[in-house]
Amino acid sequence: MRRDALADEPFQRGILALFAELVRAQGNGTVADVGCGPGRITAYLHGLCVPISMDGRCQRG
Numbered sequence: 001m002r003r004d005a006l007a008d009e010p011f012q013r014g015i016l017a018l019f020a021e022l023v024r025a026q027g028n029g030t031v032a033d034v035g036c037g038p039g040r041i042t043a044y045l046h047g048l049c050v051p052i053s054m055d056g057r058c059q060r061g
Contacts, residue, residue, distance in 0.1 A: 005040040016041065020048040 006013050023031060030051040033042045042052055 006044050012041075013044070016044055017048065020045060020050050023050050 006016075023029065028051065030053045031045065033039075033052050033054045035041070042054070046052055
């Protein structure tokens with residue numbers, strides 16, 4: 001996953017930064033990734049040091 005996957009998405013980056021701040025304000029709990037997309041949102045949140053737990057049903061073997 002490219003680090004700049006959201007380079008052309010300033011609104012998404014802003015919303016995700018706000019979400020990361022809310023996670024930290026609530027005690028930095030784990031966020032569940034239950035989507036089946038390419039993982040660009042999860043990768044971005046991981047880069048913001050948000051703890052992620054992936055749903056194994058969507059992982060590729």
